[in-house]
Amino acid sequence: xxxxxxxxxxxxxxxxxxxxxxxxxxxxxxxxxxxxxxxxxxxxxxxxxxxxxxxxxxxxxxxxxxxxxxxxxxxxxxxxxxxxxxxxxxxxxxxxxxxxxxxxxxxxxxxxxxxxxxxxxxxxxxxxxxxxxxxxxxxxxxxxxxxxxxxxxxxxxxxxxxxxxxxxxxxxxxxxxxxxxxxxxxxxxxxxxxxxxxxxxxxxxxxxxxxxxxxxxxxxxxxxxxxxxxxxxxxxxxxxxxxxxxxxxxxxxxxxxxxxxxxxxxxxxxxxxxxxxxxxxxxxxxxxxxxxxxxxxxxxxxxxxxxxxxxxxxxxxxxxxxxxxxxxxxxxxxxxxxxxxxxxxxxxxxxxxxxxxxxxxxxxxxxxxxxxxxxxxxxxxxxxxxxxxxxxxxxxxxxxxxxxxxxxxxxxxxxxxxxxxxxxxxxxxxxxxxx
Amino acid sequence: xxxxxxxxxxxxxxxxxxxxxxxxxxxxxxxxxxxxxxxxxxxxxxxxxxxxxxxxxxxxxxxxxxxxxxxxxxxxxxxxxxxxxxxxxxxxxxxxxxxxxxxxxxxxxxxxxxxxxxxxxxxxxxxxxxxxxxxxxxxxxxxxxxxxxxxxxxxxxxxxxxxxxxxxxxxxxxxxxxxxxxxxxxxxxxxxxxxxxxxxxxxxxxxxxxxxxxxxxxxxxxxxxxxxxxxxxxxxxxxxxxxxxxxxxxxxxxxxxxxxxxxxxxxxxxxxxxxxxxxxxxxxxxxxxxxxxxxxxxxxxxxxxxxxxxxxxxxxxxxxxxxx
Ligand code: SF4
Ligand SMILES: [Zn+2]
Numbered sequence: 001x002x003x004x005x006x007x008x009x010x011x012x013x014x015x016x017x018x019x020x021x022x023x024x025x026x027x028x029x030x031x032x033x034x035x036x037x038x039x040x041x042x043x044x045x046x047x048x049x050x051x052x053x054x055x056x057x058x059x060x061x062x063x064x065x066x067x068x069x070x071x072x073x074x075x076x077x078x079x080x081x082x083x084x085x086x087x088x089x090x091x092x093x094x095x096x097x098x099x100x101x102x103x104x105x106x107x108x109x110x111x112x113x114x115x116x117x118x119x120x121x122x123x124x125x126x127x128x129x130x131x132x133x134x135x136x137x138x139x140x141x142x143x144x145x146x147x148x149x150x151x152x153x154x155x156x157x158x159x160x161x162x163x164x165x166x167x168x169x170x171x172x173x174x175x176x177x178x179x180x181x182x183x184x185x186x187x188x189x190x191x192x193x194x195x196x197x198x199x200x201x202x203x204x205x206x207x208x209x210x211x212x213x214x215x216x217x218x219x220x221x222x223x224x225x226x227x228x229x230x231x232x233x234x235x236x237x238x239x240x241x242x243x244x245x246x247x248x249x250x251x252x253x254x255x256x257x258x259x260x261x262x263x264x265x266x267x268x269x270x271x272x273x274x275x276x277x278x279x280x281x282x283x284x285x286x287x288x289x290x291x292x293x294x295x296x297x298x299x300x301x302x303x304x305x306x307x308x309x310x311x312x313x314x315x316x317x318x319x320x321x322x323x324x325x326x327x328x329x330x331x332x333x334x335x336x337x338x339x340x341x342x343x344x345x346x347x348x349x350x351x352x353x354x355x356x357x358x359x360x361x362x363x364x365x366x367x368x369x370x371x372x373x374x375x376x377x378x379x380x381x382x383x384x385x386x387x388x389x390x391x392x393x394x395x396x397x398x399x400x401x402x403x404x405x406x407x408x409x410x411x412x413x414x415x416x417x418x419x420x421x422x423x424x425x426x427x428x429x430x431x432x433x434x435x
Numbered sequence: 436x437x438x439x440x441x442x443x444x445x446x447x448x449x450x451x452x453x454x455x456x457x458x459x460x461x462x463x464x465x466x467x468x469x470x471x472x473x474x475x476x477x478x479x480x481x482x483x484x485x486x487x488x489x490x491x492x493x494x495x496x497x498x499x500x501x502x503x504x505x506x507x508x509x510x511x512x513x514x515x516x517x518x519x520x521x522x523x524x525x526x527x528x529x530x531x532x533x534x535x536x537x538x539x540x541x542x543x544x545x546x547x548x549x550x551x552x553x554x555x556x557x558x559x560x561x562x563x564x565x566x567x568x569x570x571x572x573x574x575x576x577x578x579x580x581x582x583x584x585x586x587x588x589x590x591x592x593x594x595x596x597x598x599x600x601x602x603x604x605x606x607x608x609x610x611x612x613x614x615x616x617x618x619x620x621x622x623x624x625x626x627x628x629x630x631x632x633x634x635x636x637x638x639x640x641x642x643x644x645x646x647x648x649x650x651x652x653x654x655x656x657x658x659x660x661x662x663x664x665x666x667x668x669x670x671x672x673x674x675x676x677x678x679x680x681x682x683x684x685x686x687x688x689x690x691x692x693x694x695x696x697x698x699x700x701x702x703x704x705x706x707x708x709x710x711x712x713x714x715x716x717x718x719x720x721x722x723x724x725x726x727x728x729x730x731x732x733x734x735x736x737x738x739x740x741x742x743x744x745x746x747x748x749x750x751x752x753x754x755x756x757x758x759x
Pocket of ligand 1: 272273274275384385386388389395396397398399402406407408411
């Protein structure tokens with residue numbers, strides 16, 4: 001491992017003149033403030049994360065402060081900084097943490113941005129080389145990308161598949177498809193549908209997946225080791241600080257990490273199409289799942305804990321609604337209203353469904369939510385769009401906003417700002433939520 | 436034409452006759468017999484759902500004895516393979532399955548209540564299309580079809596896909612049924628080019644084209660597509676012979692490009708119901724056992740040897756039905 005060559009982490013914290021001169025000599029690097037200049041591998045590792053977090057969350061992000069990240073001379077330092085990050089995060093947080101996600105995404109973005117600085121030819125050569133080193137043969141079965149497809153980093157329908165293989169190579173493409181293409185130039189079609197775009201995509205996503213796998217390995221190995229290196233632990237703490245700082249200073253909007261959406265009265269105008277549809281009441285098929293599995297988690301989280309996915313902390317309802325008054329007075333009436341509008345009305349012919357509803361809120365298999373039963377079941381998080389499409393396909397009627405989100409709750413969180421602005425402009429009349 | 440008695444429930448006596456006189460262990464497909472020890476079996480003895488579960492048979496003979504003695508209302512077998520099937524412990528892999536139920540097909544040209552010859556045949560056409568894509572695009576080969584009694588199960592046993600998880604399976608389903616509208620604009624270095632799905636004769640756009648074609652040719656004036664109003668639907672029906680001739684460009688012009696997009700969006704979302712996706716993404720599902728009796732409709736759940744020529748009303752009717 002490269003990091004080992006540093007003599008068991010010695011040089012990691014010490015000032016590195018070579019590094020500093022590369023940084024200060026980077027073409028458009030801003031050096032007016034000392035804090036812009038990483039002095040050690042440790043600093044450099046943090047700068048990488050900071051670059052990504054600020055770029056994502058900070059409106060005043062200034063790329064000149066990070067120009068060194070795109071200086072080719074930084075490479076040998078950068079590789080080490082990258083491994084430091086993987087190890088620190090792997091040891092302390094593991095592969096399923098927010099930190100890990102940030103590192104994986106930042107690695108992808110960094111490569112993307114670095115490629116952007118190259119000429120088309122350089123870029124093509126580089127991508128082809130990296131791909132060749134990652135792929136062992138020219139004929140790649142799609143199942144080789146199982147991980148990427150599973151994590152949705154690649155979508156099956158965006159790849160060109162033929163007889164089980166993913167087509168990336170131009171000659172291969174022409175040989176297979178030229179004779180079928182009519183009235184269009186096959187070469188041009190190749191460039192459009194596959195070309196550098198898909199190759200780059202595959203390459204970047206593979207690097208991201210490898211990063212994730214590596215973090216996982218580190219995590220698994222560190223479970224067996226006795227004492228993790230204190231420098232790694234310190235780096236890990238600093239990474240979290242950087243992430244937290246960027247969210248606190250610049251947070252909100254953008255749906256970035258921790259984008260702190262506050263719990264507040266529900267605004268049905270901001271509901272996504274699928275929720276609106278259930279609220280109108282369902283006819284026959286699927287009304288049970290629609291109300292209990294889909295609507296109940298959505299309404300309860302939207303009202304009480306809209307930031308569940310960005311904060312990623314498991315809560316119980318009483319953490320946010322200690323007396324259960326919001327559940328009783330706001331949430332249940334909405335859900336029962338929708339249940340009544342079903343034909344036939346839901347709870348009339350199947351009263352035991354109330355028990356199921358209660359269970360989804362975390363209050364166990366009982367008729368009504370009571371604090372003493374809380375925790376017997378878990379508070380179900382809202383279904384993703386993907387799940388809605390599979391389990392309740394008739395609900396999903398995507399509109400423009402849907403393109404940007406993966407969960408109806410994120411739709412709501414986004415839309416609520418828009419709606420607020422609009423309604424402020426229109427008038428100051430409060431919407432009545434209990435229609 | 437179909438006589439309705441076929442599709443009525445079987446009496447307990449008929450079930451007994453079926454399992455004792457007609458059923459034969461040889462009708463259980465080889466791919467189940469070979470792995471019989473790794474699978475979970477489930478039975479429904481009274482017609483209220485399979486609640487006798489977690490059964491394991493060490494040999495085909497034991498299964499045979501069980502069926503002949505108990506003559507169950509329905510018999511099921513897991514798509515999953517386990518090291519310890521009795522406790523559903525140590526899942527190792529699962530067949531990739533697609534369930535095309537005739538009564539749930541979103542566009543049917545028949546108006547029947549349950550299933551009939553027409554919609555069963557339409558289910559068969561959909562199955563053919565899916566198999567074509569499984570082989571041609573995904574390169575899968577170990578594919579089996581079972582007539583379930585009310586539709587078809589496609590069961591894929593290629594090792595490459597038996598281990599994939601739910602998320603991958605859900606993307607496979609979407610690919611096969613054409614649930615996403617393909618891009619139609621692509622950027623090259625200095626220009627944008629637009630290729631509608633129907634000018635791309637390969638890959639997913641080609642799959643999508645075939646599914647859209649199928650849908651358009653099976654729509655009727657009562658069909659419901661998201662965002663497609665009566666007028667638009669009427670126009671689609673009016674010009675659909677162009678699609679039959681694969682004259683897509685002309686069809687799109689007649690309809691208008693904006694409205695064309697609406698139509699294909701509606702069809703894409705409808706396509707999600709061509710198969711029951713819940714079955715495909717379930718790694719532990721039990722499926723009706725081929726060779727067993729579907730007692731609700733008095734038909735045999737049957738391994739289909741040749742889907743091109745299979746006719747359930749010839750090949751899946753138990754003898755007792757003829758003697759009713
Ligand atoms: S895309 Fe998601 S949010 Fe939009 S309608 Fe479908 S399920 Fe709802
Ligand atoms: Zn029918």
